[in-house]
Amino acid sequence: MYKASIATENFIKAIYKGEQGNSMDTKPGTIAKELGITNAAATDMARKLAMKKLIDYEKYKELKLTPDGTKVALDVLRKHRLWETFLHQVLGLTMHEIHREAELLEHLTSDFLAEKISDFLGNPETDPHGDPIPTDDGEIPETDHSITLSMGEPGNTYKISRLSGSDKEFFDFCHSNKLEIGTSLTVQKHYIKTRMIEIEIQHTKLLLNIDLTNTIYIKKAD
């Protein structure tokens, strides 16, 4: 299997995030901002990865992962989420600590070690955020049919299924507003212009920015 450099892995991860996420695209500038590099560096990298057949690249267009590129993304993502689960369950690190450490460890984790960690954890399907862990053959167990909070319909009640953010602020915010996995909420109203969503959670009304709500996943309460 193709072994990518750390820089390449991070670049491909960013594209993957852009392809999946609703609050981010895969234009070079967006990727550059995500990685903290210049636009020129992103274009440069795009050309190189295109030659390696990891992405499809047409000038001035969005970057798109090839099947090979997607495989790299899912491999790193699997290691990232396995480490997050492991660091949380075994070493008791907090939600934002596990992200920070997994962000490093994922790049120097052999397939062998990833399997050992997975076995030790009982081959979990999701990480502590509720995010699905890709399998070793690159499948994503999407059994929960979660949607982002921004997709929730006014009047409907949901349970929070995933909290997908990575920074301390996000988790502090969630915690102090009782936004936890399993908690029920009712979507009140969408404000298109201001890109806000109003929800009711534990008898409290909350106005959330749409960007934030794309890292909060919900599913219909059964």
Place this chain on the structure above:
Amino acid sequence: MYKASIATENFIKAIYKGEQGNSMDTKPGTIAKELGITNAAATDMARKLAMKKLIDYEKYKELKLTPDGTKVALDVLRKHRLWETFLHQVLGLTMHEIHREAELLEHLTSDFLAEKISDFLGNPETDPHGDPIPTDDGEIPETDHSITLSMGEPGNTYKISRLSGSDKEFFDFCHSNKLEIGTSLTVQKHYIKTRMIEIEIQHTKLLLNIDLTNTIYIKKAD
């Protein structure tokens, strides 16, 4: 604290090994062979690390770590041995597997995570090989007064205290010849010319190469 690159960390580790070991010096060629790079690359790196005050470098002389360089070496060594201990005790990896994985993980392990691992393990003083784990402030707990097997005196009986090798062959050899931590042995005779040592272990005579015996540590049986 100065953050070294992976290449720099490995280079400094090799020098540290040469400074400590009895079977290896710190000449550029030796370091190059250890790392699998050319002599030219080793000289090149030596000049660069000298500019960063991590090593003392005089042309055609052996490479020597500065206090700063030694700090880098001990920091990486601490992380290496903490990972080895953790992977062995928690994930049950074999002796040569833990080395291989720790060799990677050590480079992307934050000080924060190292402390968490250490705490989890009850702040152990030695790793599964019996090698001392440097403390977070760069001290090496040398409480056991071990010596290498090559230093053992004929007629004396010792207990094996450390098995410091890294490759599978070494551990397979040790295992099949009952060379385990805690096992008693009696040094029989040194053969200077052929660089061999004869020992008796569990009523069996064994002839060992001196290079091998520098990774086997012993101490006087009490």
Place this chain on the structure above:
DNA sequence: AATTAAATTTAAGTATGCTTAAAAATATAA
């Protein structure tokens, strides 16, 4: 539609960490 702004690309340059090939210094052996 024309102008302006923003994003993207190209070009040139830098640091790291290697390589090969040739020159210089050191070590070994006859």
Place this chain on the structure above:
DNA sequence: TTATATTTTTAAGCATACTTAAATTTAATT
């Protein structure tokens, strides 16, 4: 001690992964 071999160093070059600055293309605004 002199010739030979080995090691070390220098020199030139390459790939990766960035940078800044300028040119080009696309997008937004009037």
